Amino acid sequence: MQNADTVLGVLRERGRKGLPCDELYRQMFNPQLYLLAYGRIYSNKGAMTAGATKETADGMSMNVIQRVIDAMRHERYRFSPARRVHIPKKYGKLRPLGLPTWSDKLVGEVVRLLLEA
Template identity: 85%
Template sequence: MQNAETVLGVLRERGRKGLPLTELYRQLFNPQLYLLAYGRIYANHGAMTPGVTQETVDGMSLDKIGRIIDAMRHERYRFSPAKRVYIPKKNGKMRPLGLPTWSDKLVGEVVRLLLESYYEPSFSDRSHGFRPGRGCHTALREVANTWRTSRNYYRAFST
């Protein structure tokens, strides 16, 4: 199996060139991607919160990754329903929250890594929603800088 960074780099390059994405499903058989995904999500506060099953990050092992990959390879892997809990909001109402099982979080992170590496290079630099290193604050900063520049431009030529 190829190194996870190599696989993601190849996908990133294909996305940058606009080449088609083929045989992506077989990348789900690469244990290196699961280890990379594990490294990204194990420290989250929700990693120790059980979903429908009592499975948490504590039960993770290479054997468990092997079982997930085997289920993927034979198309037997099924996502479990998320456990629904309600947490209070500041206004006194309750907000629903879905708690997936640890295996589902791990598989979801692997899929996110693969798809993000392919599609991220093709996104506009003006796009800030749900992207790595970008968000509301970077969008507002860009708007403030752009509008300030155009306002100064307008003032310089309007007098």
């Protein structure tokens, strides 16, 4: 597979020139993009907060990435429902907050990387 920076650079350049970006879904199978996404969201405070499952950033491995890629390749990946928590606001009201699972955060970051490029 190609390096993540190379893939994103090519997509950026095609976007600047107004060329179509075909087969973008195929890039979702690149493990390098998942490692780049992991590096970006790992330092976030919410990375260690469990979502609907007990899965967090600490349980991350190449096996998890390969499992997600395999599910994407066979079009079996489904986003899990987010865990809903209510956080108190300054003036006593509650604000709803959705906590997705770690793999959902990771896939979302990869999609964001591809679409922003």
